[in-house]
Amino acid sequence: MPAATRRTSGRPTLRDVAALAGVSLKTASRVVNDEGGVTEAKTEAVRTAVRQLDYRRNYSASSLRRADGRTAAVGALLEDLANPFSAEVYRALEDVSRERGSLVFAASLDEDPRQERAMVRELTGRRVDALVIAPATEHQGYLEQEVADGTPVVFVDRRPTGFDADAVVAGNTEGARTAVDHLVAHGHRRIAFLGDLQRIPTAAERYNGYAAAMANHGLVVDAALVHHDLHGQAPCDTAVARLLDDLPPDRQPTALFTAQNVITVAAVRGLQARGREREVALVGFDDFPLAELVRPGITVIAQDPRAIGLRAAQILFARRDGDTSPSRVEVIETRLVQRGTGEIRAPR
Amino acid sequence: MPAATRRTSGRPTLRDVAALAGVSLKTASRVVNDEGGVTEAKTEAVRTAVRQLDYRRNYSASSLRRADGRTAAVGALLEDLANPFSAEVYRALEDVSRERGSLVFAASLDEDPRQERAMVRELTGRRVDALVIAPATEHQGYLEQEVADGTPVVFVDRRPTGFDADAVVAGNTEGARTAVDHLVAHGHRRIAFLGDLQRIPTAAERYNGYAAAMANHGLVVDAALVHHDLHGQAPCDTAVARLLDDLPPDRQPTALFTAQNVITVAAVRGLQARGREREVALVGFDDFPLAELVRPGITVIAQDPRAIGLRAAQILFARRDGDTSPSRVEVIETRLVQRGTGEIRAPR
DNA sequence: CTGAAAGCGCTTACAG
DNA sequence: CTGAAAGCGCTTACAG
Numbered sequence: 226m227p228a229a230t231r232r233t234s235g236r237p238t239l240r241d242v243a244a245l246a247g248v249s250l251k252t253a254s255r256v257v258n259d260e261g262g263v264t265e266a267k268t269e270a271v272r273t274a275v276r277q278l279d280y281r282r283n284y285s286a287s288s289l290r291r292a293d294g295r296t297a298a299v300g301a302l303l304e305d306l307a308n309p310f311s312a313e314v315y316r317a318l319e320d321v322s323r324e325r326g327s328l329v330f331a332a333s334l335d336e337d338p339r340q341e342r343a344m345v346r347e348l349t350g351r352r353v354d355a356l357v358i359a360p361a362t363e364h365q366g367y368l369e370q371e372v373a374d375g376t377p378v379v380f381v382d383r384r385p386t387g388f389d390a391d392a393v394v395a396g397n398t399e400g401a402r403t404a405v406d407h408l409v410a411h412g413h414r415r416i417a418f419l420g421d422l423q424r425i426p427t428a429a430e431r432y433n434g435y436a437a438a439m440a441n442h443g444l445v446v447d448a449a450l451v452h453h454d455l456h457g458q459a460p461c462d463t464a465v466a467r468l469l470d471d472l473p474p475d476r477q478p479t480a481l482f483t484a485q486n487v488i489t490v491a492a493v494r495g496l497q498a499r500g501r502e503r504e505v506a507l508v509g510f511d512d513f514p515l516a517e518l519v520r521p522g523i524t525v526i527a528q529d530p531r532a533i534g535l536r537a538a539q540i541l542f543a544r545r546d547g548d549t550s551p552s553r554v555e556v557i558e559t560r561l562v563q564r565g566t567g568e569i570r571a572p573r
Numbered sequence: 574m575p576a577a578t579r580r581t582s583g584r585p586t587l588r589d590v591a592a593l594a595g596v597s598l599k600t601a602s603r604v605v606n607d608e609g610g611v612t613e614a615k616t617e618a619v620r621t622a623v624r625q626l627d628y629r630r631n632y633s634a635s636s637l638r639r640a641d642g643r644t645a646a647v648g649a650l651l652e653d654l655a656n657p658f659s660a661e662v663y664r665a666l667e668d669v670s671r672e673r674g675s676l677v678f679a680a681s682l683d684e685d686p687r688q689e690r691a692m693v694r695e696l697t698g699r700r701v702d703a704l705v706i707a708p709a710t711e712h713q714g715y716l717e718q719e720v721a722d723g724t725p726v727v728f729v730d731r732r733p734t735g736f737d738a739d740a741v742v743a744g745n746t747e748g749a750r751t752a753v754d755h756l757v758a759h760g761h762r763r764i765a766f767l768g769d770l771q772r773i774p775t776a777a778e779r780y781n782g783y784a785a786a787m788a789n790h791g792l793v794v795d796a797a798l799v800h801h802d803l804h805g806q807a808p809c810d811t812a813v814a815r816l817l818d819d820l821p822p823d824r825q826p827t828a829l830f831t832a833q834n835v836i837t838v839a840a841v842r843g844l845q846a847r848g849r850e851r852e853v854a855l856v857g858f859d860d861f862p863l864a865e866l867v868r869p870g871i872t873v874i875a876q877d878p879r880a881i882g883l884r885a886a887q888i889l890f891a892r893r894d895g896d897t898s899p900s901r902v903e904v905i906e907t908r909l910v911q912r913g914t915g916e917i918r919a920p921r
Numbered sequence: 922c923t924g925a926a927a928g929c930g931c932t933t934a935c936a937g
Numbered sequence: 938c939t940g941a942a943a944g945c946g947c948t949t950a951c952a953g
Contacts, residue, residue: 235722249924281698285633286946307664316655350629374583515863597940634930
C-alpha cells in the first residue's frame, strides 16, 4: 500500500495535500501555517489542493509536535451552565475565545469538589491551553502542578484559597451593604438575611456585607432573622415560613435581603402566597430575566456576569500568551436596580 | 540528553512512568488502558509510578494513534448558550457525556449560517467524536462529508434539510394548535400570532399550527393580526403597539399567541404598560423561569429542552458506538401549562 | 526557497 | 506475559 493512502480515517492528510500539489510535506506545512518563504506558484498549488481535498489540519497531531503544545482549546468549569449566571459568564468566554481562534470545553460542577478535581484532570489530559474555574473546592492548591506544567488558571466568581492566581469576582460585600443601606433608608430595622450554603465564599461575603451594614447603622441583628445554608427550593420555603408564619408579628422582619437567586424567587413566591408582597420589602442579590414583570418589580443588586466573563477571558489569553505579571483580583462592582420591592417603606 | 527527559512539556509521559516502574513502554500502556495480561507485580509497579508522577494520558497522542481515533470529546452547536432553552439542551448533553467519559465543546451560532459552518470545521479539525447541531443554515448537505468521514451528527430543535440524519425536535405544530384550541375554548376568535423569523423552521411550524387550528375552528385570520419576523426586543414592541394602539377597538385581538420567549416577554410588558394584562389573553410558546410569579401567571406551551438534550445524547453515543440503523426524527411533545393569562375569557 | 529525517506521546502489529 | 519497532499526522531542526 502506498504511504499516502495508509491512513485509517477517511480524512485527507497534509501528505495527501503535498502529493496532489507536487510539493514536499514540509512545504505544504509552510503554506498551511502561513510561514512564508514559499514561491507564489507552490503556495497557490498547495492552496488549491487544500480546497480540492477539503483538507483540515488535525489539531491533535499539530499540537502534539508543536513546541508550544497549543491545542486552541480552553476549559470552563462553572457552577451550572443551566443557570443564567454561569451561562452568561460562559458566553462571554466563548465570544472572546472565538476571536482568539480557540474553542471552549464547558463543564458544570454543581458545587461538588470531586467533580472539580475530576474535570481538571479531564481537561489537562486533553491539554487545554488554559482554564477558567468557579471553584467548588475549599482549597485550590492542587492546581499548583497544573500551572507549573503550563496551564494558566483564572478564577471567576470566587477567589482562590491557598493558591495564588488571577480572579475576577463580583463586589459581593459591597453589594450586600448597598442592599441593607437601601432598606434602612426606607425605614427598615428588622431586616432578615436569607443566604446560601455558608461554605460558598460568595454567600459568606454577602452575609459579611449584611452584618457590617447592620452594625454600621447601629442595628442589632435578631438571630431569628438570619437563615443560612438555604440551598434549593425546600429549605428556602421553610425559612420563609419560619419568618412569615412562625414569628410573632412584632418579631417578624419588615424587609428581606435574599442573597441568592433561587432564594429570591422562593421569597417572592412566599410573599405572594401570603398576599404580603406589597407589605414586606425585598432586595435580592443577582438579577434575573423578568424581575421587572413581577409586580411589584423586584429590586435587586445586579451582578454583571458578562463583564466578569469578558475580563476573565482577557486575562486568560494574556496569561496563555506569556504575561507573567503578578496575579491580581479584579472586582466587578454590582449595581442596585430599583423596581419596587426594595422601595416599600417600613410600617411605622 | 537521555530519552526519558527529552520532552518539552513539564508533564510526565508514559515513557517516564515505564522507566520508573522498570517496565517497557508497551507494558505501561497495557496497564493504563486496562488491557490485562500483565502480572500483578508489574501492574502494581506501573500504578504506583502513575500515582507518584501524577501521570495523565495525553489524549491528543492517544487519539492520534488509536485505531478508532476517539478523542472523547463531542461538539454542541446551539443557538445561544446564554438562553435557557439552549442551556438546558446543553446541560443534558453534558450530563450524558460525563457518564460516557466525554467532554463537550460548546458553541453558540446566533442564527448565523457562516458561524455554523466555521464551527463545524473547527470541531472536526479537533476530531470530535460526534456533533449535536441546532442548525442555523437552511441546508445541511455540507455535512455529508463529515458523516462519511466518521463524525455522526444529531440535530436538535430543528430537523435537517437536504440531509438525512437523526433529529430530536419539539412538537411545534401540535403545541401551536393546542395554544389556539385553548384560546378558542375560552371564547376567543380574534387571536393574534406573533412569531420569530419565518426562515427559522420552528417559527414556521408554529405558524402552521396556528393557521391550521384557526382554519379548523372555521376562523378567518385577519392579516393585521399576524406579525412574523419579530427577532429581538424592538420589533416585538412595535408589533405589540400595532396591535394594541393602532388597530381600532373592534379589530384588535382579544388574545395573543406569542410563538417565542422573547416575544412573550415583550407582549407581557406591553400589556402591563397599557394596564391590559387582565383583559387580553395570552399563551406563549416555551416556558421560562418565573412565568408563575408574574400576575396573572403566564400560560405557556412548555417545551422540554432537557428531554430533547437527553434523547439526542443517547442517540449520539449510540451512533458513535456503531449504531447504523436508519435515521429517525423524534418528537418530544409539548405541554400546556395553565397559569392565568391563557384562561382570560373573551369579552362578549 | 525547499525538503529529508527525526520526533511529539502514544497505540498497533508483531514477534518472542 | 512482555517488549522492540513502526507509525498516527503533524512540526522541528537541519542541511542544502
